[in-house]
Structure formats: structure tokens, C-alpha cells
Amino acid sequence: MSSLEPFGARLRRAMDERGALCVGIDPHASLLAEWGLNDDVAGLERFSRTVVEAMADRVAVLKPQSAFFERFGSRGIAVLEKSVAQARAAGALVVMDAKRGDIGSTMAAYAETFLHKDSPLFSDALTVSPYLGYGSLSPAVALARESGTGLFVLALTSNPEGGEVQHAVRTDGRNIGATMLGHLAAENAGEEPLGSFGAVVGATLGDLSSYDLDINGPLLAPGIGAQGATAADLPAVFGSAVRNVVPNVSRGVLRHGPDAGRLRAAAERFAEEIRAAVGAV
Numbered sequence: 123m124s125s126l127e128p129f130g131a132r133l134r135r136a137m138d139e140r141g142a143l144c145v146g147i148d149p150h151a152s153l154l155a156e157w158g159l160n161d162d163v164a165g166l167e168r169f170s171r172t173v174v175e176a177m178a179d180r181v182a183v184l185k186p187q188s189a190f191f192e193r194f195g196s197r198g199i200a201v202l203e204k205s206v207a208q209a210r211a212a213g214a215l216v217v218m219d220a221k222r223g224d225i226g227s228t229m230a231a232y233a234e235t236f237l238h239k240d241s242p243l244f245s246d247a248l249t250v251s252p253y254l255g256y257g258s259l260s261p262a263v264a265l266a267r268e269s270g271t272g273l274f275v276l277a278l279t280s281n282p283e284g285g286e287v288q289h290a291v292r293t294d295g296r297n298i299g300a301t302m303l304g305h306l307a308a309e310n311a312g313e314e315p316l317g318s319f320g321a322v323v324g325a326t327l328g329d330l331s332s333y334d335l336d337i338n339g340p341l342l343a344p345g346i347g348a349q350g351a352t353a354a355d356l357p358a359v360f361g362s363a364v365r366n367v368v369p370n371v372s373r374g375v376l377r378h379g380p381d382a383g384r385l386r387a388a389a390e391r392f393a394e395e396i397r398a399a400v401g402a403v
């Protein structure tokens with residue numbers, strides 16, 4: 123398969139050129155209503171197109187949340203396909219937030235769906251769940267290496283319920299979140315300028331100094347805005363790993379729509395706060 127330059131290298135360059143902000147495309151029914159759109163496929167299409175047109179030529183990463191498209195069945199998926207292609211054509215990297223995870227043979231099909239260059243949903247990276255065992259993700263790791271794409275593995279999620287699984291301590295004394303970070307560090311060893319296998323680590327989690335976040339890969343950090351974290355929290359949460367953090371904001375930006383200028387201004391405010399916080403480290 124002809125492949126792209128590795129995702130980690132493409133992401134590092136995009137972050138250097140455009141800043142680290144990742145804007146989520148999360149067409150909640152409540153946001154469609156706030157934007158004066160119907161909760162139907164036409165509303166979904168208009169919402170997603172507006173965000174892509176406003177953002178894809180300026181932010182490093184766009185992260186469509188697949189659930190809000192799947193809600194409308196095959197016609198919703200068709201909107202998702204178009205949005206991904208438009209966003210990539212305009213220069214944004216697309217992280218598909220589908221949080222897939224299954225036994226290896228099924229995981230291979232999920233990987234083909236999102237990370238094979240000939241798939242209609244081909245994206246630059248995919249969020250995946252390692253809770254069937256990290257090794258169950260190996261078909262996705264292999265295809266990502268082949269196609270120049272990446273993964274974001276749920277390690278320490280932003281939601282308060284995540285701790286029951288992720289903070290559980292193994293017989294060797296390490297907890298599950300730390301174990302996932304360890305797998306990713308091994309995956310990214312020796313890669314320059316940045317590995318392609320990232321972790322999802324919530325910006326809401328407070329002091330994470332007991333974790334080794336230096337995985338030589340990107341750290342997708344949701345939780346800024348609607349979930350209560352701020353850009354100013356990032357250095358305290360991530361320490362020296364903050365330069366590899368890709369902070370995600372969805373509702374915090376999207377609530378400023380549907381006007382494209384106001385969406386851009388909101389994203390620029392978050393981007394500026396992130397630059398100020400990360401630059402100060």
C-alpha cells in the first residue's frame with residue numbers, strides 16, 4: 123500500500139504551523155437546535171459543513187465524533203464521509219473519534235474502515251479502546267504503520283467514571299492507565315520527531331505527576347470548555363509532556379455557531395490561551 127508520511131510527523135508539523143488545538147465536530151441535538159437547524163440529516167449536513175468550512179484551513183486537527191453521525195444511519199455516515207474528505211482536502215488532520223475496540227480479527231475490520239487509504243471513511247487517526255486487552259489492537263497498530271496513520275488509545279479518560287477501570291491496580295503494582303501508557307511508549311520508541319501512537323488523557327484529571335506521560339507520542343486531551351478544564355490547567359496536568367498535548371474543545375467552540383466568524387473567533391481564543399499556557403512551560 124502506498125503510504126503517507128507517518129501520522130506523528132504530520133501532526134508535529136501541523137501543530138508547529140497551526141498550533142495544537144483540536145476542534146471537535148460534535149453535532150449534539152441540542153446544538154442543532156441552538157443553531158436553528160432541524161434534528162435531521164439536512165441539519166447534520168449543514169452543521170458539519172459549517173464547522174469544516176470555518177475551521178479546516180486553520181486548525182491542526184478536527185475530530186468528528188462518529189456517534190452523532192451514526193445516529194442518522196447510512197445517510198449520517200454519508201455526511202461523515204464527506205466531512206472527513208473536505209476537512210482533509212482543506213489541510214486539517216482528521217482524528218476519527220469512534221472509540222473502537224474488539225477482538226483482534228474484528229478489530230482488523232474496524233482498522234480497515236478508518237485507516238485503509240481506499241476506505242470512504244479514511245482518516246488520519248482513530249480513537250480506540252484497549253479494554254479488550256492492548257494486544258487486541260495490534261491489527262490497527264499494524265495497519266496504521268502501513269498507511270501512515272495513527273491511533274489514540276484511551277488511557278486516562280476525562281470522565282469521572284473512568285477511574286474504576288483505569289486506576290485499578292494490577293498484581294505488579296502498576297495501574298491500568300499507566301500500563302497503557304507503557305505500551306504506547308514502547309510502540310513509539312525511536313520515532314522522530316514524534317510517534318504515531320497517542321494516548322487519550324483528560325485535561326480534567328488534575329496532577330498526573332505519578333504517571334510517565336513521556337510516551338514520545340501525542341496526548342489527546344479532551345475536557346477543556348464544557349467539561350470544566352481550561353487551557354491554563356494544561357502545564358499542571360501534563361508537566362514536561364505538555365508540548366505533545368493536543369487539546370480538544372468541542373462544545374466550547376461549537377456553541378458560538380452558526381456564524382463562521384464567531385466560531386473562528388472562539389477557536390482563536392482557545393488557541394491563544396493554549397499557546398500562552400504551553401509557551402510558558
Ligand SMILES: O=C(O)c1cc(=O)[nH]c(=O)n1[C@@H]1O[C@H](COP(=O)(O)O)[C@@H](O)[C@H]1O
Nearest residue numbers: 187249279280281322344348349371372373
Ligand atoms: O476520545 C475522546 O475524544 C474523548 C475521550 C475522553 O476521555 N473524554 C472525552 O470527552 N472525549 C471526547 O471529546 C469530546 C469532548 O467534547 P466537549 O466536552 O464538548 O468539549 C467528545 O467528543 C467526547 O466523546
